[in-house]
Amino acid sequence: MKKIIASVSGLIGGNSQADKMVPPTGFTVRLTLFASGAMAFLAVFALALSMASGRLAQRWGDELAHSSTLRISAPVEQIAAQTAAAMQVLSTTPGIENARPMSSAEQRALLSPWFGPDLPVENLPIPQLIEIEETSGGYDAAGLRLRLQAEVPGAVLDDHTRWRRPLQQAAGRLRLLGILSILLIAAVTGAIITLAANAALSANSQVIRVLRLVGAQDDYITMAFVRRFTLRALTGAAVGTLVGFIAVLLLPSAQDNAGFLTGLGFSGLSFLWLFPLPILAALVAFFATGAAARRTLSEFR
Amino acid sequence: MIELDNIAYSYGGGELLSDITLSLQPGSFYFLTGPSGAGKTTFMKLCYGALTPTAGSARLFGQDVRKMTRVDQANTRRRIGVVHQDCQFLDHLPLNENVALPLTVSGKDNLEQVSNLKELLAWVGLKNRALALPPELSGGERQRAALARAVIMSPDVVLADEPTGNVDWEMSQRLLQLLIELNKMGKTVLIATHDMNLIRTAKSKVQARVLRIANRRVQLAGADL
Ligand SMILES: Nc1ncnc2c1ncn2[C@@H]1O[C@H](COP(=O)(O)OP(=O)(O)OP(=O)(O)O)[C@@H](O)[C@H]1O
Ligand SMILES: [Mg+2]
Numbered sequence: 001m002k003k004i005i006a007s008v009s010g011l012i013g014g015n016s017q018a019d020k021m022v023p024p025t026g027f028t029v030r031l032t033l034f035a036s037g038a039m040a041f042l043a044v045f046a047l048a049l050s051m052a053s054g055r056l057a058q059r060w061g062d063e064l065a066h067s068s069t070l071r072i073s074a075p076v077e078q079i080a081a082q083t084a085a086a087m088q089v090l091s092t093t094p095g096i097e098n099a100r101p102m103s104s105a106e107q108r109a110l111l112s113p114w115f116g117p118d119l120p121v122e123n124l125p126i127p128q129l130i131e132i133e134e135t136s137g138g139y140d141a142a143g144l145r146l147r148l149q150a151e152v153p154g155a156v157l158d159d160h161t162r163w164r165r166p167l168q169q170a171a172g173r174l175r176l177l178g179i180l181s182i183l184l185i186a187a188v189t190g191a192i193i194t195l196a197a198n199a200a201l202s203a204n205s206q207v208i209r210v211l212r213l214v215g216a217q218d219d220y221i222t223m224a225f226v227r228r229f230t231l232r233a234l235t236g237a238a239v240g241t242l243v244g245f246i247a248v249l250l251l252p253s254a255q256d257n258a259g260f261l262t263g264l265g266f267s268g269l270s271f272l273w274l275f276p277l278p279i280l281a282a283l284v285a286f287f288a289t290g291a292a293a294r295r296t297l298s299e300f301r
Numbered sequence: 302m303i304e305l306d307n308i309a310y311s312y313g314g315g316e317l318l319s320d321i322t323l324s325l326q327p328g329s330f331y332f333l334t335g336p337s338g339a340g341k342t343t344f345m346k347l348c349y350g351a352l353t354p355t356a357g358s359a360r361l362f363g364q365d366v367r368k369m370t371r372v373d374q375a376n377t378r379r380r381i382g383v384v385h386q387d388c389q390f391l392d393h394l395p396l397n398e399n400v401a402l403p404l405t406v407s408g409k410d411n412l413e414q415v416s417n418l419k420e421l422l423a424w425v426g427l428k429n430r431a432l433a434l435p436p437e438l439s440g441g442e443r444q445r446a447a448l449a450r451a452v453i454m455s456p457d458v459v460l461a462d463e464p465t466g467n468v469d470w471e472m473s474q475r476l477l478q479l480l481i482e483l484n485k486m487g488k489t490v491l492i493a494t495h496d497m498n499l500i501r502t503a504k505s506k507v508q509a510r511v512l513r514i515a516n517r518r519v520q521l522a523g524a525d526l
Pocket of ligand 2: 462
């Protein structure tokens with residue numbers, strides 16, 4: 001623990017002397033900056049995707065979970081009577097908190113994405129919808145269907161489960177894929193930084209030999225490399241994250257009915273989740289370079 | 302400080318050195334001689350713990366080399382000043398920073414030490430070459446810089462591997478003089494060389510013992526030199 005604190009403080013406080021001991025190796029600088037930048041950029045999208053699917057899953061869950069819809073399709077002149085009969089049945093069903101026929105204005109609003117706002121709902125033989133709110137315990141859908149069949153022939157009960165399940169499952173999967181992508185991105189970043197660090201270490205084998213000969217501790221030499229790569233990864237990832245964030249901001253803004261694609265942006269404070277990305281990159285670089293350095297150092301006495 | 306107890310060393314083939322029992326007496330002045338390839342550099346590496354004997358035990362400041370951790374190894378190196386045969390500088394750093402390297406890596410490069418550095422550079426006559434890069438230095442300048450680096454931590458022992466290897470007679474006398482001064486300050490000095498003239502002149506100035514590597518063994522040479 002002490003060791004970790006010491007190395008973190010060395011990392012932040014910095015030891016410009018130790019940095020000077022190791023001459024920078026041009027291409028490893030560029031490789032690390034580029035890789036961590038590009039990977040952070042990709043991670044922003046993975047994160048946005050994962051959060052959008054999370055939001056979607058939640059929205060569907062909330063909106064659909066404790067509600068169902070009863071649809072009454074009947075000849076226009078029978079609709080009112082059947083609606084009343086259905087309300088009667090619903091009001092005596094245990095597990096139903098509240099049931100309410102939708103007004104024609106509400107129905108028009110539901111249909112407007114497909115038919116536009118000027119649809120003359122009143123004159124069309126469209127079914128009447130009854131919105132049902134369940135109690136937390138829920139009701140017995142099969143029993144209700146039987147009773148409705150007997151008393152309200154035009155009623156169809158839609159308890160939303162057949163919509164909800166696959167949608168929620170898909171949203172959950174998407175979210176998982178998003179998280180998995182971030183982990184893969186972290187792993188690839190680690191692999192690339194390990195390659196770069198190994199290249200820098202072997203380019204500097206003479207430096208390491210001399211430092212050991214004059215009494216440098218392994219930790220001192222390790223930190224000279226670790227510090228450099230960690231800072232590079234942090235810088236690269238910060239730039240990549242910023243560019244990714246701007247790119248997401250520039251997506252067309254989310255509209256009420258535009259669905260999933262435009263819902264990719266960051267809502268509210270969720271953009272705060274971007275801050276850990278550069279830190280994750282720095283951590284990956286810290287451990288990858290540390291491991292590479294210790295491996296190399298064991299070859300020198 | 303450096304005690305070798307019946308040690309042997311081989312790089313993998315046959316034994317290069319065998320049956321060596323020797324302990325360096327504090328404050329003494331030693332020469333180590335023997336033909337090229339006899340194992341002088343190898344012997345020195347055994348003395349500062351860069352190699353572990355393949356048989357027997359080497360103790361540095363009371364600590365068995367075989368039981369040293371990497372941290373111990375680094376700490377031991379700060380107590381033994383070594384002038385390497387090939388100097389071993391960092392070519393991208395100027396001479397003064399190369400000389401100060403042992404201080405820097407041990408976190409002791411404070412102001413007081415920096416003034417010591419100036420004195421040290423003056424002592425080896427490199428005050429006005431302080432900012433030169435190692436590849437820009439002459440052989441003699443490199444050897445003097447290596448000597449300055451070897452003593453900057455005020456070690457008790459100074460091991461110099463062919464310190465006069467590629468310098469002219471005058472410069473070798475100057476380097477010898479510096480090493481004799483160190484010995485007068487109480488440091489144990491061991492110089493590997495095959496330059497018999499150097500040993501002869503040294504003997505007129507300081508009480509020097511001569512170790513000779515012959516037939517894989519290190520023996521104290523008689524007065525026949
Ligand atoms: N790392 C190594 N691996 C294998 N063999 C080695 C290694 N280093 C040295 N040797 C061999 O060990 C022998 C002794 O080498 P060493 O450098 O100790 O000799 P030396 O007495 O210092 O010679 P010189 O006077 O030329 O510096 C040589 O034959 C050399 O080739
Ligand atoms: Mg040698």
